[in-house]
Amino acid sequence: MKKRTIALLSAAIMTFSMAACGGNTGATTTTTSSSSSSSSSSSSAASSSSSSSSASTDTGAGSADTGAAAASGELIRVGIINNDPNESGYRTANVKDLQDMFKPENGYDAQFAYSLKNDEQIQAAQGFITDEVDYLLLSAADTAGWDGVLKDAQAAGIKVILFDRTIDADPSLYEASIVSDMAKEGETAVNWLAGQGLDEYNVIHIQGVMGSAAQQGRSGALDAKAAAEANWNIVEQQTAEWNAEKAQQIVQSVIDSKTPFNVIYAENDDMAKGAVAALDAAGISHGVGKDVIVMGFDCNKWALEELLAQNWNYDGQCNPFQASYIDQIIKTLESGATIDEKTIIMDEKGFDAETITQQDVDDYGI
């Protein structure tokens, strides 16, 4: 009996430690989705939506030869390999954006394959190569393992464009890579905060899953600023792992300790929401012209609505809309020109509660 007890407990401990290092992506953890170190995040995301993680090749738009063809009359055939749309709000918006762009009306004949598993994505890529598509668009689940299949693509004369995530492969194997610059997102936010002209910045810094690209970029800017300025103090720096409940408890503990603070810098919208719940319970006012400045990231629609209601102060964008960039690159390549700069960083905005409009919420909310 006792032996069994110990066995069970050691199993429990193992699960603990697994939980501790397992990265987390999920329904609204939009930021990890663009992390390049996605080995851990993809595994946990796979388990959270395993029902739909098989690589399904959707050829719905495949019969488009008869469709309303573009002016050239000849449709450009693209194979799009993406992560599962159920992965996060970010991914859902990303997939929808691509589907809206790559359709016969815009001159494309597109096939889609979705998977959170690298090997299934590679299989899908081989399928597309056999199908002789013109372009292969890729948001890889994992950074490694793509050299072989990309060389096959090159040999077959298929041009590869990476979006959202980079891979560990020779740049000669792809035409362009369209990514978010997380460090710039952080800088934009920190510059905005510096522009608020507070006498003293006492910041509660709630971080995402440690080591993810989004966390590193968004933390880096704030850490640098706090180290450089004498009146910037980080009163609490904790990871809530994109989790609203954890963020709520962390802020609650700061409130209980009676440490004064006037800024909440949460690295995604969910955690900002959790932090605000703790502020509300303790009767601390927040928002435009109030005691505490609340900052979030990702531009979820509900978060932008909080900005519009002036309950929050700032929300930084993590842009999921890469389709127009890809479209431009393909048009450039089709016209015979070459792409000079392989890595293309997308424009990303930061919204201020004082200037945001309903139009912004509708346009940029995901």
Place this chain on the structure above:
Amino acid sequence: MKFDIKKLLSNQLVIPFAAIIILCLVNLGYDIVKDASFFSIEVVTNNSGNSVFSGPLITILDYGSELAILAIGMTLVTAASGGQDISVGATIAIAGSAMLRVLCGGNTRPEVLATPIIVGFLVACIVGMLCGAFNGMLVAIFRIQPMIATLILFTAGRSIAAWINNNELPIVPDPKFAYFGSFIPGVPIPTTVFIAAACIITAALLLKFTNLGLYTQAVGINESSSRLNGINPTAIKFISFIILGLCVAVAALIKVSRLSTINYSVIAKDIEMDAILAVALGGNALSGGKFNLWASILGAYIIQFLTTTLYRFKVDSAALPAYKAIVVILLVVFSSPVVRQKMQQFSSSRAAAKKEVA
């Protein structure tokens, strides 16, 4: 007057009370060094304009509620089946998702509630009990090891929860819904405390006025002899899982209410491990049999006490599971037969030495 250390050590409540005393001392020491006040409770006005109590002790009672409720069900499951349910976090996501689906009527951002809150809660109860029944069926009828049986929902549960709401994250518009996870206007004590108290009292009455407690222990200690005595072990195990399902539904209500929304992938993450730890901290054998419900509930609040204390010491939140693992290791070592035997030898030799002196 003889101080019987042997009897004291054999009492089940010695571990939880020792843990509370240690945690209190640690916090008291911190207070003295840092001139802080862990034990003070003050009245503040929250952003809804109510006067409410605030302070670390209130935080522990508030955030420990879900765990205490889950500990009730987990204790019964552990006692009856000799195993644990590791799917409670995922089933909280399912029950919470079903509740939101009903309340919001399939609309992500409704203006008003589609159904009264009570209907949503009842649906969550039914869904929670169905999940419990599924686990119970696998364990009681098909005799699958509980941890393996519940691994199914542990793995698939959060996908099911996402599917129920079509992958959307509905937000409940009614401020009344948030009362369950915060405060009712005019009442300074968190609502979660009342919900937990109601669950604990219900469980206590159930154990006092029915034979459930006795039968559960009988099944856990020796299944075949309890069958020979006319108890149906299959039914008892099944019932224990259904009760846990009900506890899950109540915990889901609190969890969802705290933020008026749900995030399938992270809601109640790792809570199953805390619930199992609560049972172990209460000194209950994880291999089933005899149990003490009060000790488990105490264990649940101790875990929250530990969490709150660690946050207070600014311990990295990613390191919290490591500290809990240390607690588990200590518990396992102290309850191991080898250490127990050594301790008994030690106390009896001391008693013998005393006798000689006398």
